[in-house]
Amino acid sequence: MLRVRIEFEQMGLGVSPNELMILQALIMAAGGMNRMASHAEIVAQVKKIVGKSFTKAYTYRCLHKLTEEGVVRVDLIHHPRRYSVCRRGLREALERARWRRLRELNARRDAVEERVSALKELNLEEAAILITNRLTEGVSTSESTVVEGVANVRSTVIREIAEKAKEGDVLRVMGYLSTVAQGMGPGGIADRCIIQSAMRGVDVRGLVVPFSDYEKDIDLLARYLSGVGNTLMKTSGSGNIKLRICRSAARTYRIISLNEDKMVLYLTHSKESDIAALIYREDNPGLIDDAVSTFDSLWRDAGDILEAINERIRAFRST
Numbered sequence: 028m029l030r031v032r033i034e035f036e037q038m039g040l041g042v043s044p045n046e047l048m049i050l051q052a053l054i055m056a057a058g059g060m061n062r063m064a065s066h067a068e069i070v071a072q073v074k075k076i077v078g079k080s081f082t083k084a085y086t087y088r089c090l091h092k093l094t095e096e097g098v099v100r101v102d103l104i105h106h107p108r109r110y111s112v113c114r115r116g117l118r119e120a121l122e123r124a125r126w127r128r129l130r131e132l133n134a135r136r137d138a139v140e141e142r143v144s145a146l147k148e149l150n151l152e153e154a155a156i157l158i159t160n161r162l163t164e165g166v167s168t169s170e171s172t173v174v175e176g177v178a179n180v181r182s183t184v185i186r187e188i189a190e191k192a193k194e195g196d197v198l199r200v201m202g203y204l205s206t207v208a209q210g211m212g213p214g215g216i217a218d219r220c221i222i223q224s225a226m227r228g229v230d231v232r233g234l235v236v237p238f239s240d241y242e243k244d245i246d247l248l249a250r251y252l253s254g255v256g257n258t259l260m261k262t263s264g265s266g267n268i269k270l271r272i273c274r275s276a277a278r279t280y281r282i283i284s285l286n287e288d289k290m291v292l293y294l295t296h297s298k299e300s301d302i303a304a305l306i307y308r309e310d311n312p313g314l315i316d317d318a319v320s321t322f323d324s325l326w327r328d329a330g331d332i333l334e335a336i337n338e339r340i341r342a343f344r345s346t
Contacts, residue, residue, distance in 0.1 A: 045081070049089045050098065052076060054112050063102060063109035066090070096120050171310040173294075177301045180291070181217045187305055188285045189220035194228030199284045199322050204238035204272075206281070206296055207251045219255045221283070225267035233270045234326055236277055244272060245332060249339035256340040263337060270336060271329035279325065280318045287319050 052072035057064035064072075066086060074080045081089075090110055093099040097120035102109040174183045192198050200221060225231045237244050252259055262268050281300075284290035289307045292314075293300045308315050 043089075045085075046089045046093060048073060048076065049081070049086060050093060050112065053090075053099065053110055057111060060112050060114050060117075063111045065107050065109050067107070069110065097123065171304065171306045174291075174303050174305055175301065177299050180293075180300055180303045181215070183303065183305055184217045184283055184291050185220045187289065188283050188291060189217070189224050192224045192227070192229040192285055195230075197230045197232065197286055198224060199282065199290075199319065200231070200233045201235075201279065201283075201322050201325075202281045202293075203236045203296060204244050204247055205236075207247050208238050215254060218252070219258050222255060222258050222262050222268060225262045225265050229267060231268045232322075232326065233268070234273065234322060234329055235271075236273050236279065237275065241272075245335050245339055248272075248332070249336050249343065252336060253340050253343055256344070260337050260340065263333060268333070269331070270333040271326060272332050273325050273329050277325060279321055282318050282322070284315070284319060284322075287315055290315055290318060292318070 049069060052069050053064055054060060055076075056068040056072040066083070069090075070080055070083070070086055073086075090099060090101070094101055094110075097116050098112065100111050100113050100116055102111075174180050188198065198221065221231060235244075235248060238247065259268075281293040281296060282290050287308065289305065292304045292306055294302045294304060306314060
């Protein structure tokens with residue numbers, strides 16, 4: 028029976044040892060496959076096999092789960108209810124489980140390929156940040172703090188914001204194009220991790236404050252995002268990533284926030300910010316509320332530029 032259970036698990040059909048015991052007892056009590064047995068007969072057979080009985084409620088729960096999996100069929104017409112294991116039903120349940128398992132394995136493969144692809148595009152410093160975060164995964168600060176050093180700021184954004192975001196969360200990014208205009212290099216690992224979170228169902232909203240005229244700003248931002256262009260264009264199809272530009276210049280925050288729970292607030296507007304504050308709601312709810320409210324207000328009036336950015340990136344690559 029252990030071998031059978033292992034084979035079931037490998038196929039993706041999660042059957043516990045007790046459920047497998049009840050399945051065996053059902054077949055034996057019924058006298059084979061495609062034959063019926065009552066709950067009482069199944070319980071009696073379990074006692075013969077293991078020398079003890081399961082409770083009535085527990086046996087029913089196991090039979091119910093096996094029925095939901097499609098392994099067991101129940102006759103609801105007669106009383107008391109009678110159960111059977113149908114060869115065809117078992118075969119179909121295993122086939123469904125096999126396809127579920129295959130989808131899971133494909134999803135894992137895609138995730139690994141995405142990470143490998145990302146690593147290929149990183150420089151040594153960015154790769155070191157990503158690997159360090161993987162090795163310290165789950166290690167997180169639980170209170171507000173000031174973060175110093177360019178690498179530490181990037182690592183904090185990845186660890187505390189991008190990698191903590193889950194399906195249904197809202198991730199807000201707001202910054203100035205004037206920062207990019209200072210000669211900021213192409214987007215790196217932090218930008219890529221933020222964009223990739225959209226593939227997990229995170230609602231990613233990027234908002235930029237203009238620097239020059241529209242065409243120059245689009246060109247400026249597209250050149251910056253060209254470093255993560257493959258990730259951006261691939262993720263755009265998910266519908267979870269949005270990019271807008273404010274209608275006019277505004278003095279506002281430079282932030283990356285996760286829902287209304289915490290945010291990274293950059294304390295300088297230099298192109299490579301080497302100091303930022305990680306702020307939790309518990310420590311400063313007023314500041315977070317004001318930053319999120321300011322973002323949402325500017326967001327409502329801002330213009331969508333995602334497709335324009337993707338087109339400009341494609342144009343850069345074709346020349």
